[in-house]
Amino acid sequence: MIPVTKPYLPNREKLNKYIDGIYERNWLTNNGLLVQELTCRLQEYLGVEHLLLVANGTLALQIAYRALGISNCQPGERPEAITTPFTFIATSSSLKWDGVEPVFVDIDPNTWCMDPANIEAAITPETRAIVPVHVFGNACDVEAIGDIARKHDLKLIYDASHAFGVKYKGESLLRYGDAVTLSFHATKLFHTGEGGAIVFKRKEDLERARKMINFGITGPECIEELGINAKMNELQAAMGLCVLDEMDENLKVRADVWLRYEQVLGKTLQLQLKHQSLGYNYAYFPVVFNSEEEAMRVAAALKEHGVQARRYFYPSLESVSCLGAQADPPTSKDVASRILCLPVFDQLAQADQRTIIALIEAELTL
């Protein structure tokens, strides 16, 4: 079976050395040396400040909502956040879980990111935040969305789970927003097994979040505010340090895979339109077919040959009933119905990739 993705496994000896250190120090969690080291190295690698490591990308979102005062509401309040239906469920379910109603606005048909033209009509007196997603590592229209957030005094949190290392206008894309969240799940480009991070614009928000991820405890006998457990541990950080060391090589191999797909499939099928000033990370290869029927035919043909193509992101989230019924966003629904993500990982053999491309071409109704 060729999966749609495979976790990146770094050099084993190096990981063993880090684990030896963990044994020597007998320090497994609570802001250990490796978590501190990974924090510094990620800030440097990504070109950001105020980065906080957490246990996973979903908690990163939840802590960001709390730290920015979006989800902690008084009785009778019913806060809302404007977000996109074309994403992984966690972007919205984390809002709902914390008592914030996700309100969907439709995406742009070419970039598949939230269309800023749809945002203002969705703002109500209850709106507290905008939560866009840099979907598949593409950049949202950060200038237009930033202007709307400022004009209406809304908090802006980007879910950048797919945008590790992505550059925008030559700088980190993570510099836009009051907070930006990352997921370091095993299947993500950079990973710590499970893990995540938040990059805050302001230091005071980082410091509030730092307390929150450790139960609100600030001293041996001091609990300052309501918190939760969202700490990253030393084993996670050890994995991250090893993966980060090999990041550039990993990126190079993935870029080759990505470009081989693009060269052939980009001629006949719709690919995501990347922002002009984007430094892309080649994390996913999503492709939109001419019809849902064609997409399903391709998926079945690939499956028959042991290749897994996944319907990311499907279904469009307005149809997920536990999030609360919403009006249809037609573009998101349409793109979701016709999209497949193809296998991209560092060990994908060129011969296997040629087979995948040939199988797809054979199913296309041109």
Ligand SMILES: *Cc1c(COP(=O)(O)O)cnc(C)c1O
């Ligand atoms: C993976 C992902 C998350 C969730 O991250 P976890 O680390 O798995 O909790 C959230 N949002 C998006 C867009 C993701 O792809």
